Amino acid sequence: MFARGLKRKSAEDGEDVEGGLAGAQAMPSYSLQRQSLLDMSLVKLQLCHMLVEPNLCRSVLIANTVRQIQEEMAQDGTWRVVAPQAAGRAPLDRLVSTDILCRSVREQEGERPAPDVGDGHTPDLVLGPATVPSAQALRSPQSSLWEVDSSRENRGGFQKSLDQIFETLENKTSGSVEELFADVDSSYYDLDAVLTGMVGSTQSGHGSGLQAFSSATAPPPSSSCRSDLGELDHAVEILVET
């Protein structure tokens, strides 16, 4: 179900040398990979180019991927609220989704499990690093990508619930994944109403269209993508003079 991840042959840490050998034998588990893909996708949706409008096709495809993962996880029953086994904090500057996909299993055992999402420690990252299943779950080199060893995963893995993730998103943004488009699009929609009125009309119609727009109580164009970055929020506020 999951495409095989590529082991990046990086010579950054000494860990890699050792980890590479073990990694060659055991792939990250399916559930872990799926979680990482979800995290990566959510981050991608948040990190939009601020100056230029985000590519709508790309956003739609990523959102569809997120939905797909969510649906599958809901079916699996792997969405549960789990008490985080916070033994420490993973470095915040690493997107652990990348780590988990591209580093070896052996390294992951050595990593600290992820901190609680809502601890407010990560103002810049939407999500904390992806959770790491327990060592027990990982020590199964035979678990292939194509079979979900659900019993072992459920016992060993602790994964954030859908609610927790969306709660995080709501703190930063103003809605769930579904509402990402609503937020991004609120200004589109209003402009759209103006433009559909303008299509078919002559230049003189512009005036009435713009008046209609300004009278609508449209929120400032604050796409969910932006609210991560405090400075840009501030800049937007200045621009719309709120």
Added chain:
Amino acid sequence: MAGAGGGGCPAGGNDLQWCFSQVKGAIDEDVAEADIISTVEFNYSGDLLATGDKGGRVVIFQREQENKSRPHSRGEYNVYSTFQSHEPEFDYLKSLEIEEKINKIRWLPQQNAAHFLLSTNDKTIKLWKISERDKRAEGYNLKDEDGRLRDPFRITALRVPILKPMDLMVEASPRRIFANAHTYHINSISVNSDHETYLSADDLRINLWHLEITDRSFNIVDIKPVNMEELTEVITAAEFHPHQCNVFVYSSSKGTVRLCDMRSSALCDRHSKFFEEPEDPSSRSFFSEIISSISDVKFSHSGRYMMTRDYLSVKVWDLNMESRPVETHQVHEYLRSKLCSLYENDCIFDKFECCWSGSDSAIMTGSYNNFFRMFDRNTRRDVTLEASRENSKPRASLKPRKVCTGGKRKKDEISVDSLDFNKKILHTAWHPAENIIAVAATNNLYIFQDKVN
């Protein structure tokens, strides 16, 4: 169809032997973002070749007349005109920049001495007239030769101005500006076979324009849901049928193509034909939808077939059969196991274009590492070639390239992990009548020709 590009192609038959002809663009390792070529298009005769770049400029090359003393060498393409088509803009309502990048150029059929083309960025389409001036009028009555106005009281006689030859000057002037009709980013423009209308498509809508009228356009497709939260599919490309002026197709991010007939209704939300290949359940993954997204759709010159490009393959469809394509060609199947990494670095969202040869016997599309692929539909052979400065000796034959997918790497093969994903060939064009191709490799334009036998 597996790559069978090893070794040299035998002479004769339908096999083409591609040779380097020219390369345009800077050689610097440091590529300026503005110089990245974003579209390439031959005109109807093939004498003109237009490129657009991220900086909003259009460069037109013209093919020189063949040299009689060297009958075996084809005419070269040299710069004919350069102009700034689009400028960056700022949308004050949304507080966003509008890129000046030229997304598409489409030529109009030539009707007089001047040439016309449509160029578009994300929001605005412009009709440009490119004309030559090789004569200058001299002997005006009211002006001096240097343009200064003459004192009317000093004029004692009238004369008729005389046309004198001057150095050839090529002028580009914007004749029409089609603006304010697209909320979303324009991805396609297509001139109709009636030569009077054209369509422009953005992520959610397609508009029909008359070339003479800029303040009005007709919306012919609208897939925007009432509730944007329900948006799951966007339009990725659209094109008019080459002969039937009422027929057009548009492709989607879900890997489907809809053929619409404008005679059936004003708003073509209901398709006449729906092309979709059923998914192969054995290869399903979380990336299935993304790689099925169609990045380009092109009708064959004959109008009988159309071709779609998705991330890993090119498919040829018979317009009379909606259930599945008649041909599927793998472009770089070795990337299937790397989809996760390609998703991470966003390469999975790269939009590759594709094109037909003039006779529809071959199709071409780009790949990574400055590789591009050609498929001969008659012989069923395919070849991988590379656009690089190393292979740029005049009239040097291009050596087929091969990607090693696993196991022992043979000499001259390149392994998948060594591919440079920053060197992507997204835009290619094939001369409408001859075997001349233009390949855009980042900021360089390569022109290759078939070796004349």
